[in-house]
Amino acid sequence: MSDDKADAGVAAANLVRVTGKLDVVASKAFEAELLAKLDSPEPVLFVDFADCAYVSSAGLRAVLIAAKTAKRGDHRLILAGMNPIVREVFKVSGFDRMLVIEDDLATAVAKHG
């Protein structure tokens, strides 16, 4: 399943997959991975939430820090594949208006890849 998505034309270097619960504990590693991958020549970084159960504000902070870093470095951050509760968290926090969110990774790659 995850291999199929990787075949959608996205290299590991510009893809971050979020798995499980992106809570206060998991967000530290998530933020480090985002920043490491933004420190590369790849112009677009895709973040796939398809296997993410939920996001707490710690996860949102990591996304916000990554979005700011991307903007300064002339990168684009594209989020995709959110389940309804994750989508809801991005919506009530107003993040959906600041960030590009696509329904799934394939759509994201087709539009922004």
Place this chain on the structure above:
Amino acid sequence: MVSVAEDRDRVDDVVLGFGNRVIDGTARLRAEQLGARPFLIAACDPLADSGPGGPADFIDHWGDPTRLRLVDLDELGIPTVPGLAPDTMVAGVEQRIVGLLFADIVGFARLDDALLPQFWRFMAAVAGHMRDAAGQPSSQRSWGDALFITAADALATADYAMALAGAFAAVDARQFGLPQAMAIRIALHAGPVFAGRHPMTGEAMLYGGNVNRAARIEPITVPGQVYASAQFVAWLNAEESAAEAETRLAGGVYRPRYRCTYRGVVELAKRYGSQAVYEVATWRAEGPMAEARIDGTRLAMTLANDPAEHRRLAAAFVDFLGRHGIDEARLVPFEIAFDEVMTNICRYAWQDAGQHVIEVRAELAGDLVRVTFSDDGIAFDPLAGEPTGLDDDIEEREIGGLGIHLVRELMDELHYVRDEPYNRLILTKRLATPAGAPEEEP
């Protein structure tokens, strides 16, 4: 019913005063078990003399005037009971209230005489380990491996018991050449006892029904743990709440020293009837509860002040509501809220780096779930801050302040109260509200 004195003909002011402490402590203990707050209703004649053991003494120790109702007996037309007859004690015998500790070493009787020198070297190491930590006992006696210790108050008795249990856990008997680790059974009780001298040996002695009662609790204690009678636990509770009231008056925050967990009712020998016993443990050393207590529609647990503890809470919560047929998927908003609340409490409640405990209670009523977080940190209302601006540009957007906003959105209601010395944050949500669906579109 809790028996305080074994001899009703010897009830004096001192015993009545102790009885007051036991009633006070028992009320607080029951209230805590029920998640309620105790009120004192004192029916008394305000003009009557009131020495130790009287209503004024009770009211003084109660400490909280906001949870006190006075009923004037004079107005009710109930005649006041005359005072007690003067002391009918035998000369040279004195009645006093003491904390009683009986301890016995498991397996001592099975040790060969050849091993006794090793055993006493081990005991010397235990005594050395205790020297720094133990409370001040008033009397100590020993027969071989058995110990009988008394102290003037419940806290000193509990301190001694914890130092003894701690020393046994810390010192390994095998290092002294004994075949196995040694465990100790420690039992605590309290009440009036008689002090006198043995007519044959001239030795000081303590005796009476309460000494016997204490000795009978010891054999039913789990080795390595400290068990206490309901009387002792009530006395300890009353002492702790008096210390708390005093600390609060001085503007401080009292940290409870001991945690007492109900362990059941045991049958003592015929004359002593049944006895409720508790396990006594240190609040600090034990830290948070390893597991949640789930009782029908209620859940209670304590967490350490570490944001990662929200995972333990979430797991217990899913288990709790799973027993009521509620699917985990509907609980995701709670899981996110627990993460946010724990992160917030851990960040703001305490300024030291020490270990603290956060208490969580959850309740299910119909489809309504209420979760209360209590911490004894500095007063902090997380709801008082300005809501985060949501329409800012990425560059303008502040990092932080999001958590409580999310909790507001995910729950139906959110309340904060300062209930000295606790911060309480109460989350309420109806399960019928679909997960993640806002009540209104912006």
